[in-house]
Amino acid sequence: xxxTPTPDFSGLEGGEEQQAQDAVxxxxxxYNAQITKERRAALPDEDRIEELKAGRQAALAxxxxxxxxxxxxxxxxxxxYAARLxxxxxx
Numbered sequence: 001x002x003x004t005p006t007p008d009f010s011g012l013e014g015g016e017e018q019q020a021q022d023a024v025x026x027x028x029x030x031y032n033a034q035i036t037k038e039r040r041a042a043l044p045d046e047d048r049i050e051e052l053k054a055g056r057q058a059a060l061a062x063x064x065x066x067x068x069x070x071x072x073x074x075x076x077x078x079x080x081y082a083a084r085l086x087x088x089x090x091x
Contacts, residue, residue, distance in 0.1 A: 017066060020074045023081035024063040030088050031056035 035052045038044050
């Protein structure tokens with residue numbers, strides 16, 4: 001567990017939207033890093049690169065959806081991407 005506390009913006013206007021944006025962006029960043037790593041491999045796996053690109057594109061689509069999402073949908077996306085990031089970092 002990190003000594004750095006996780007910021008809690010829940011009491012601020014727009015806080016949940018920012019948390020959702022941040023969670024989705026972290027997942028996008030993970031995909032970007034994995035795509036770069038795979039492309040730099042001695043023998044890049046083109047199928048894996050395509051899977052990573054598809055995952056990144058889905059995350060970017062959800063990030064764009066946040067612009068018009070209601071609070072319930074924003075919360076759902078934030079929770080989904082927080083869980084996805086945890087899962088990706090554990091794999």
